[in-house]
Amino acid sequence: MKKLSLVFLAIACSTGLFAQEKETAKTGFNFGPLPAVGYSSDLGWHYGALTDIYYYGDGSIYPDYLYKMYFEASWYSKGNSVYHAAFDSPNLIPGLRVAGSISYFGNKTYSFYGFNGASSLNSAYDHAIMPDGSEIGSTPGMGWYLMKRNIFRVVGGLQGNIGGKDSPWGWAGGITYYSFDVGRTQNDRVDDNLPSLYKTYVDLGIIPAEEALGGKHLEFKGGFVYDTRDHENNPHRGTNMEIYLFGAPALFSGTKPYLNLAFHLKQFFPITDRIVWGGHLAYQGNIAGQTPFYMLQTIQSINMKQINTEGLGSTCTLRGTTANRIMAKGYAWFNTEVRIPFARFDLINQHFQLVVNPFLDGGYVVQPYNMAAQSKWGDFREAMAEAAANATRDGRAKDAAGYATLSALDIAKDNMLSIYDAGMEKNFHMSAGAGLHVIMNQNVNVSVELAKVIFNSSPNPTVADRNWLPSNDGTFGMNIGLNYIF
Secondary structure: OOEHHHHHHHHHHHOOOOOOOOOOOOOOEEEEEEEOEEEEOOOEEEEEEEEEEEEOOOOOOOOOOOEEEEEEEEEEOOOEEEEEEEEEEEEEEOOEEEEEEEEEEEEOOEEOOOOOOOOOOOHHHOOOOOOOOOOOOOOOOOOOOEEEEEEEEEEEEEEEEOOOOOOOEEEEEEEEEEEEEEEOOOOOOOOOOOOOHHHHHHHHOOOOHHHOOEEEEEEEEEEEEEEOOOOOOOOOOEEEEEEEEEEEOOOOOOOOOEEEEEEEEEEEEEOOOOOEEEEEEEEEEEEEEOOOHHHOOEOOOOOOOOOOOEOOOHHHOOOOOOOOOOOOOEEEEEEEEEEEEEEEEEEOOEEEEEEEOOEEEEEEEEEOOOHHHHOOOOOHHHHHHHHHHHHHHOOOHHHHHHHHHHHHHHHHHOOOOOOOOOOHHHOEEEEEEEEEEEEEOOOEEEEEEEEEEEEOOOOOOOOHHHOHHHHEOEOEEEEEEEOOOO
C-alpha cells in the first residue's frame, strides 16, 4: 500500500513538463501495478506488490469510475503482513454502490499501549523492534509494549439513494466477518516469560479472560449518508456526512453483544480556484453491550480510505502520534488541512498533480474503557506483585518470575513503567505536520506525511524524567501511503 517508487518517479519527471490545466477524460481500463515500497514510523519498511485497476467505461463520468479493484501482498520489517483484495463499484449499477473485500493482517509483534491513554508511554521500552530486529532481546521490559494480533476479515456493503437519483441523501448497510487471534508476542528473540503490558492487563483482570485470546464476530452496519462533494477522492467543494450504527450479536462462543454509534462530518471549501480547505469531525462510541478490547482500535467508515483503519493515533486519525495510542470505548477527533496544488503535468499517458497539505489533528477520550479496573493500579510495584500472585496461582512460575524481575528493575530505576497515571485519560491529544501527495487521474493518491505531537500534558506528573510534554504520545511520525485520510 506504500508506493514510494511512484513518488520518486513523479517528482523526478515533473521538472520541465508543461502544466496541464484541463485533463482529458480517461476511458477503459487503467492499471497501476507497482512494487509496494514505503515506510511507516510505527510499522517499519514496507515491501511487496500491489495493483490498482480502474475502469472508466467511455469516460463520460471521469474522474468518477464505474468500478475498481485492488490487490496487495506485502510485508513490514517490524512483523506485519498484509494480504488484501477489494472491489468497489459506485456507478456500474445505477443508484446502487456495491463494495467488498477479503483481507488478512498478520502481526506477531503488535504494539499495545493500554487503554484511554492512561498508561504512560516510556520511550526506553517503545523501541523493542527496530527495522532489523536488533533491539529485541532478553532484557526485562524489552517486550513490554508487544503482543500478537492477527485478523481475518471479510467485508460486504451496499449504498443506495434516498429521494431520487440527484438527491444528496442515501442509505448504507453492510456485514463484516471478523476473526481475531490475539495473545503473547511471537518472536524467538523475546523470552516467553518476559512481562508485557498486555499480559499484565490479563493477569490483573483489566482485559477480561474470555477476550484475552481474541474471538469471532459477525458485525452488521447500517445508517445514512449525505454527500454533495464534487468528487469523492479529490474533492474541491462539498459536504459529506455519515451517521450509522454497527454492532454484533453474540453468535460465537465466548462473545458478548455490542452496539456502537459512529458519526463523520467532512467539509471542503475552495479558498481559491485551486486551494482547498478540508475539515473532518468524527465520533465513535459504545451505546450498548461491551465491545471486546481487541476491536476498540477499529475505526469504522462507510467507505474506508485505508485498508485497515485504526486509531486513535498514527496514520488514520492523529498523524504523528504513536499508533493506537488511545484505545477507549468512545472518542472524538478532528482533522483539518489546506490542500495546495502546485504542479500539474502528463506523464506516461496519465494525468498527475502534486499537492502539499499542512494539517492539524486532535482527539479526546469521551468514554474510557474499564477505567475502574485500570485506576486501581497507580502503584506499579503493587500491580506487579498482584500479577505475579495470579500467575503463581495459575501455575505459571516463569511469568511470576518475570513480574518480580521487572518490579525489581522498576525500584532501581524509579518507576520506569506504569499501569495507570492519575488523570491522563483526561488529556487532549494534538499533532501537526504537512504532507506531499502525488495524485494520478484524480483517484490514485500516493502520500508522504510527516507530523509532530505538539501538545500532551498530565495534570499529575509523578516522575520528573518522563518527558511528559510531548513525548508521552510519541514525538514524530512519518508515513508513506495511499489517499488523504479524509
